[in-house]
Amino acid sequence: MQSSSNCFVGSDPEKYTEAFLGKPNDEYCAWIQDSDKWGGAIELSILAEFYGREIAAYDIQTTRCDLYGQQTKNYHERVMLIYDGLHYDALAMSPYDGAPEEFDQTIFPVRSDRSIGPVENLALNLVKDAQRRRNYTDVASFTLRCGVCQIGLVGQQEAVAHAQATGHVNFQEYR
Template sequence: MQRAIELSILADYYGREIAAYDIQTTRCDLYGQEKKYSERVMLIYDGLHYDALAISPFEGAPEEFDQTIFPVQKGRTIGPAEDLALKLVKEQQRKKTYTDTANFTLRCGVCQIGVIGQKEAVEHAQATGHVNFQEYR
């Protein structure tokens, strides 16, 4: 919920829609659509971080040629870029390139206790003061 509030604020601040794709669920949440902004940016979320999605005009093109802002067309779409984004998200989901923060397994680097998920890690950190965790399988 916190991220939704932040993305809504950013959409308003920059005056453009933000489409946020979640790799784990392949869901796309759209922020700022009620304002009918004329441009949209796309983000991809891996469970820990957001990254901007960009389209390169050709393979090997310099990064400054990448398109990251897309005009919103009739029907509130940005055209083929949406299909490309969803295809990428589904491919990343298939490759499991996301972090499931509710169920990942961590080991405390101080006392070596194992915990499952961010909630247990936070509880352990609050109870012990330990903050050095490593993911393990």
């Protein structure tokens, strides 16, 4: 188990309590440092504080934008992510078509009105377009097949229960 001193969260166990993390601080630090584990809203909140930037996370399925780091801090920069039901990906703005990736802008200044200007509308339009094209996974109702025993499953809950009961972890989505 990793020491909590190797973990940003472990440096402030009074702030990052079991109530906030969903598990004891030391246990959380070991868990989050495991490369097989994935983060979500809690981790986005922590990362906003760690980097001193707002994080806007756009959900394709609902087109909702959750903003982390804006409530108690007055951060002057924002990054944007897009969530497809399984993964978060960074949103970047290219200065022109075909520009090299190193020219992409991923950090945007936050204005006095707490917006980032027209970039917000561009991001929302991108998310709405992805929603229209159904470029997301509905983890509550997607269909999976176990790659080991070929049983069909519906949703993340059934997949987790099957994995816990059988030890099988190789699943493929199918329609």
